[in-house]
Amino acid sequence: MRKNAKFAAKQMQRWHEQGRIGVKGYCLKTCREAWKIPARYPSAIVAWNNTPKKHKHKDWKCAPIGAVHYYRGGRYGHIVIQSELKNKVWGTDLPRVDRVGLHHRRLPVNKWRYKYLGWASWLNGYELPLKDMPK
Numbered sequence: 001m002r003k004n005a006k007f008a009a010k011q012m013q014r015w016h017e018q019g020r021i022g023v024k025g026y027c028l029k030t031c032r033e034a035w036k037i038p039a040r041y042p043s044a045i046v047a048w049n050n051t052p053k054k055h056k057h058k059d060w061k062c063a064p065i066g067a068v069h070y071y072r073g074g075r076y077g078h079i080v081i082q083s084e085l086k087n088k089v090w091g092t093d094l095p096r097v098d099r100v101g102l103h104h105r106r107l108p109v110n111k112w113r114y115k116y117l118g119w120a121s122w123l124n125g126y127e128l129p130l131k132d133m134p135k
Contacts, residue, residue, distance in 0.1 A: 002034075023099065045077030078114055
């Protein structure tokens, strides 16, 4: 696992700049690979449902760089990584299908009608080493 949250966000940025493709439907896989975390759950929604309550947070404004945001919708849900920009996240399939991209955190809600669930400091059984955690 990465020791620094900025590295996970930067990895997503590198993949975006390299034009990484083949990520359609693989949001959880892409996010956990950015964090260098092994596979555990089959989908983003299952990962959210298995995140301990103490690691779940509702206020998106408090999400530090590298935190993972979750959405309910479709069959598998969706997950993205908080970027260094307050309202922007790194994810897959938005704004372009099958690409890693930077977009507003509300885009899955506005475009796909997904429900924002919150952000977490936990991913696939690992506590993320996030800085500036809310009290």
